[in-house]
Amino acid sequence: MQDILTKLSDSWTNIVGTEFDKPYMQKLERFLDEEQSACKHILPQKELWFNALNSTSFEQTKVVILGQDPYPTPGHAHGLCFSVQPDVKPLPKSLLNINKELLSDVGVDNSHTGYLQPWAEQGVLLLNAVLTVEANKANSHQNKGWEQFTDRIIQAVNDEKQHCVFILWGSYAQKKGRIIDRSRHLVLESAHPSPLSAYRGFFGSRPFSQTNEYLQLHQKTPINWQL
Numbered sequence: 001m002q003d004i005l006t007k008l009s010d011s012w013t014n015i016v017g018t019e020f021d022k023p024y025m026q027k028l029e030r031f032l033d034e035e036q037s038a039c040k041h042i043l044p045q046k047e048l049w050f051n052a053l054n055s056t057s058f059e060q061t062k063v064v065i066l067g068q069d070p071y072p073t074p075g076h077a078h079g080l081c082f083s084v085q086p087d088v089k090p091l092p093k094s095l096l097n098i099n100k101e102l103l104s105d106v107g108v109d110n111s112h113t114g115y116l117q118p119w120a121e122q123g124v125l126l127l128n129a130v131l132t133v134e135a136n137k138a139n140s141h142q143n144k145g146w147e148q149f150t151d152r153i154i155q156a157v158n159d160e161k162q163h164c165v166f167i168l169w170g171s172y173a174q175k176k177g178r179i180i181d182r183s184r185h186l187v188l189e190s191a192h193p194s195p196l197s198a199y200r201g202f203f204g205s206r207p208f209s210q211t212n213e214y215l216q217l218h219q220k221t222p223i224n225w226q227l
Helices: 010-021 023-037 051-055 093-106 146-160 170-179 207-217
Strands: 063-067 124-128 165-169 186-190
Touching: 010 023, 010 051, 010 146, 023 146, 051 124, 063 146, 063 170, 093 207, 124 146, 146 170, 165 170, 165 207, 170 186, 186 207
Parallel strands: 063 124, 063 165, 165 186
Antiparallel strands: none
8 A cells, every 4th residue: 555655646645644554544455455466356456546636636626526436347447436437338327317417407418428537637526435346346345444544535625625515426425424514615415326316316406507606606616517
């Protein structure tokens, strides 16, 4: 893990660097080392485990979208929640529904891609609760320590910044977001964009327009959602 830490941006190392010395993180490191030694296919590739943090600096962060864990399909995940590599077709169903709501909400048609990197570069922290997964085994790295690390990230944004937008889709993200101070930040909650739940409150929730309205209200540059 220490070799990966050297690749974490200074911006976030200053915020969460001390986490790597804590017992839970050392235990997580041993688990990941053992998985790799057993020749298990871990996604995304090691260099992208902290892609969300390296793509969106702490200083730049003004929107946080919380996901659960990386896509388990090889070739999809690249370290940003809900996002897939540029050449992935067809798009995962949750991402298709995100694009549908985006078109309905703000008239942006992103049906051609699921590569959300441009959002990250504008200050949208696309953070999964768990940053790794074994290929073809969804949720396989849950409860190994990542959740505590990403809680620390959320806590830092909550405590040290003001007027950020937290987008929490589904009960898992909403539970993780309970620590957020609603008097300092805007919290947008709805059903998850998964086909199993999208029609129970995700469609019509208008997270993209509400985000930009709030950012503009607080003199922040709105997000260009067009990819």
